[in-house]
Amino acid sequence: MTFVQLIDCRTDRFDEMNRLMDRWVEQTRGRRTATHDIVGKDRSDSSHFIEIVEFPSYEEAMRNSGLPETDRVFQEMVALCEEAPTFTDLDVVRDEQLNVLAARAFFEAMGRMEPERVGDHVTEDYVDHDPAYLRPVQGVEGLREQYADWKAAFDFGFRIDGQLAEDDQVCTRWTWAARHKGEFLGIEPTGQDVTMRGMTWQRFTGGRISESHWIYDRAGLMEQLGVLGR
Template sequence: MTFVQLIDCKTSRLDEMNRLMDTWVEATRGKRTATHALVGKDRSDASHLIEIVEFPSYEEAMRNSNLPETDKIFQEMVALCDEMPTFTDLDVVRDEQLNTLAARAFFSALGSIEPDAVAEHITDDYVDHDPANGEAVQGVAAMREPYARWLAGFDFGFTVEDQIAQEDRVCTRWTWRGHHKGEFLGIPPTGQDVTMEGMTWHRFRDGRICEAWWSYDRAGVLEQLGVLGD
C-alpha cells in the first residue's frame, strides 16, 4: 500500500531549506526509497511549509528513514525551522490521476461512439498533431473527421497498455485492433483483422483534451491489408 508522510514546519529560511532538499536528493541517490516529494507554501503565511513525501509502502519509508543521510538532513532541517516540525503518516486508500482517467475513458469510447460524440471529450479549440496530416490541425473537426474515416473502414477498439501523467499531460501506450469492414484510403474491404501499436500524448484543460500528439504505425496496418509488400 502506498504510504505518504506529511512534514509540517515553519521556517523563515526557505532558500536554505530548498538547498538542503537538493543536498538530500543528491546524497541519497541510489539509496532512497521515496518516489515523489512535493513542498507547498501557505499562501496566508509564507513561513508555513508542508512537505509531502510518497513511498511505495510504510516499510520502504522506514528503510528510507534509517539511512544515515536522511537522519543527518533531518537534524539540519530542524535547525532551519522556527519550531519542531510535526509528522503525519498516511496510508493511501485512494489515488487517482483524474486526467489519466479521462484519457482512458476517451480511448474506451473510440470505436463505439459516433463522430459527433468526440466533441464531448475535446475542447472547441482542440489541436491535433497527427503524422498522417503533416502539420497540426485545429478544431473539433481535426479529430472528428479522421475518426469518421477510421470508423467507416474498421470495427475497432483500443486497449490501454500503460499510462503516465505529469501536470496537465498524459501519455498513453495503446494497442488498436480492427476488422477491415469498409473502404479505407481507397482500399476495398478485405475482412482482414489487423492490429497496431502506438502512443498518444494528451494535454488537458478543464478536464477535456485540448491538444494531442499521435505516434502510430499506419504503414503496418496497410501492410497487414496486403497493400505494402516486402
C-alpha cells in the first residue's frame, strides 16, 4: 500500500532548506526509497510549509529514514525551522488521477460508442493530430467524422498497455485490435484480423480531452491489409 508522510514546519529560511533537500537527493541517489516529493507554501502564512513525501509502502519509508544522510538532513532541517517539524503518517486509501480515468474511459468507449457520443469525451474546440490526415482535425464534428470513418472500416477496440500523467496531460500506450469490414483508404474489405500498437498524448480541460497527438504503426497496418509488399 502506498504510504505518504506529511512534514509540517515553519521557517523563514526556505531557500536554505531547498538547497538542503537538493543535497539529500544527490547524496542518496540509488538508495533512497521516496518516489515523489511536493512542498507547498501556505498562502496565508509565508513561513508555513508542508512537505508531502510518497513511498511505495510504510516499510520502504522506514528504510529511507534509516539512511544516514536522511538523519543528517533532518538534524539540519530542524535547525532551520522556528520550531520542531511535525510528522503525519498516512496509508493511502484512495489515489485517483482524474484525467487518467477520463483517458481510460475514452479508449474503452472507442469502437463501442456511436459517433454521436464522441462529444461526451472532448471539448468543443478539440484538436486532433493524426498522421493519417494531412491537417489537424478540428472540433467535435471533425472528430465525429474521423471516428465514423474508422468505425465503418473496422470493428475495433483498444487495450490499454500503460499510462503516464503529468499536470493536465496523459500519455496512453495502447494495442488496437480490429477486423477489416469496410472500405479503408481505397482498400476493399478483406475480413482480415489486424492489430496495431501506438501511443496517444492528450491534454485535458475540465475533465475532457482538448487535444490529442497520435503515433502508431500505420505501415504495419497496411502490410497486414496486403497493401505494402505487393
